[in-house]
Amino acid sequence: MTGNLIYTVIALLMLISLVALVTQKNIIKICIAISILGASVNFYLVALGYRSGGTVPIHYLKGDNDLMVLPTPQCFTLTAIVIALATTALLFSLIIMIYKHYGTLDIDEIRRLRG
Amino acid sequence: MKKSLFVASAVIIGGLFYGVFTMTHPFGNPGKAVMDDHFIDRALKDRSAQNIVTSLVFDYRGFDTLGEAAVLFTAVCSIGALFRAGRKRS
């Protein structure tokens, strides 16, 4: 039906985050770009494991359909989401410390004020 | 110099994206997935687990989940250490 459109959407999302990661100067925007990059990778993993016409991989809820979506990419995604959450919390607390110490969020300013 | 560097990086990243796009299987048809079919077949028969994803997370790949919980614990410990260092010496 939609064909491979979803992979194009994922590539677009990843390109947006890469461009923002390189060009932005504000640290909070860089953190948002890192989060979008991780989300696009999770999206790609889940999209790889989809079988057309498949149901949830739970025997209790599957109904009459025996064809199931692949469970292993979902397991990987579950692990990756929790680790991304821990990393993001640590990044933002480091940003709070940087703002306390330097009074700015611009990376050029931070480098210039050092020492 | 800067412009040529920009063009070279754009070409490399575009080539990588195009290669990944052509090498992945079409959406909704992952072909023959031996490992996943083995899990779907055997999870109910061996361990009588209804939810295959939870069975994978906590049973087949339990060591991975232990590392994940340890990562969460370490992140919270480092946040506490980061903020408590400023408060105590006042």
Added chain:
Amino acid sequence: MKPMSLIVITLTRVFSWFMIVFGAMVIMNGHHTPGGGFQGGAVVATFICFLLAAYGGKKFFTWVKAPIYSGLETIGLLVFFFLACLGLPNSFTYNFIAVAHPGEVLGGWLPSCGTISLMNIAVGFEVIGALSLTVIEMYEGTHMNESYFGGECGHDR
């Protein structure tokens, strides 16, 4: 942080308890419906954000003590590790309670899932403690400006 308006406080009084009940339901039914320890723990931890946003910091710290959540997190991780070690004669995280029922779909009693349900509860406690402790520590971190030992507290203030 000042307390928010009366509308937000009333909404918090009505809805914040449903957060805990819904999170507990997601944790407890993790072995045969979508969900599990991580997702349910994240739902329960929104309760702390609710309280902190509605009631403000001064009233919040008369109810919530950080060492409780620290202990919850540690106990959850230790119980998970202990349950994983119990199956060690066969392999790590071996599901030693579960009874095999070939070709039969059963409901939610304990031998139908084994250690998966117990591990869900342990990991749920760990995630509740970890996320609540993160919110509490980051809120306290924004208020340590007056007692900061570094001397330089930003050049634009």
